[in-house]
Amino acid sequence: MSADTRLSPFEPAGIGRWLETAAAWTLAILWALPLVYAVWTAFHPAEFSTRFDLTAPLTLQNFANAWNAAPFARYFANTVALVTLILVSQFVLCTLAAYAFARYRFFGADIAFFLVLMQLLIMPDILIVENYRTMARLGVLDSIPAIALPYVASAFGIFLLRQTFKTVPRELDEAARVEGAGSLRILLRVYVPLAKPIYLAYGLVSVSHHWNNFLWPLIVTNSVGSRPLTVGLQIFSSTDQGIDWSIITAATLITSGPLLLAFLLFQRQFVQSFMRAGIR
Template structure:
């Protein structure tokens, strides 16, 4: 009983802001700032709020920027992290343990610590205020390397030897055999990567100035400051629209997401 109460309390704390956001997106301005809070509005204002969110600010452009940036980062991370994880899990070479120790150190470093050197690097390369500035700092993921390594270590070496006898190269083994077998880990990592960069505000706020390049999280702030002002109904509607793709993707892949994280933590 106590366990269930604790879980319900935690769920309420996590879902409370989400429910409040959706509730405010359905209300007219007069009901938003009432002293008493009601979950459902007395006067439904959903159509007006969501229409303003989609038309007053270039929200579709922000969403497309988020899709471009997140998918590009994810593709680069898979192409880079999977071979590194395979080498750390299955190949014997000098310095392997030291490299893996550096990967673990990378897990402990918050991205904000590296913001200044990354900003200087992007400035030296001349890629500030571009898609490249949003992608380059994240193409290597220590967590991705760690997760894939844990899964690759659990696979049989006989499978790898048989693939070599069939003429597969090491990269062929990674992308044609190992990654398909690691589908739960791949899905779990994809959801975490896309969620992290879709919601990222800190780095885009530093690297991007042009409105046409802004990802969703940064775009909503611009929408509020320049367009909506104190009209929080459209602002909450825009936030709900931005959150919807992540929620749908998680619900669709929930089983593989949980399985992938469990594999990474137990093997």
């Protein structure tokens, strides 16, 4: 008969596991409380936004009021166009740069990669003034390209893909070259398919960041035609009638709903991709 290998909660290892579980639950509850409050407030009349009552009636009127109070259709279209433009540009540029760093030895390669990594240490807010001046010189202020241009390449994306490409056996390159494939075809047919989980994880991070980005779009846009969702939400906090938390939370859920849904659908792939990227 095999011995019972389960840990007792009173053993040191068991106590450590209990503490880890308690800490995880504490963080999960602290993160979930604001979301629970937002959902409660959005689906109930305004008089129940500051008090909890199980008999409170449910309503969708807050969502209707929020949608009619701002041109959400236009904001959604701008945001989708923005994150798509940035993501496609990042995939193309980061893939090419990562492949070069991972598979080619050229003069100054280490210095160039070091400079890429240095960008990870620079806060984007430090570059706002210079980026604004650059967009002004280009004549693209108050447009979606003005929001996207400073982010079309990503140091984090280059680093992540480089680490992934370096794990691909060189024998695959040699086999593809024997078949007559060139460098670009090898990249598209060998490296990119093997890195699909990494692309998915990075895509979720990129879309989430630029979907929620507020300060830079606020600075470079001043019209409805180019504002994304985050800047459009300002309309609900700048009214003379005061703040209606029911409408604000409804508008916030409309804005963040697609991201929450995407994460719930791809959470397993998201976690596994970063675990895979971190094991090098």
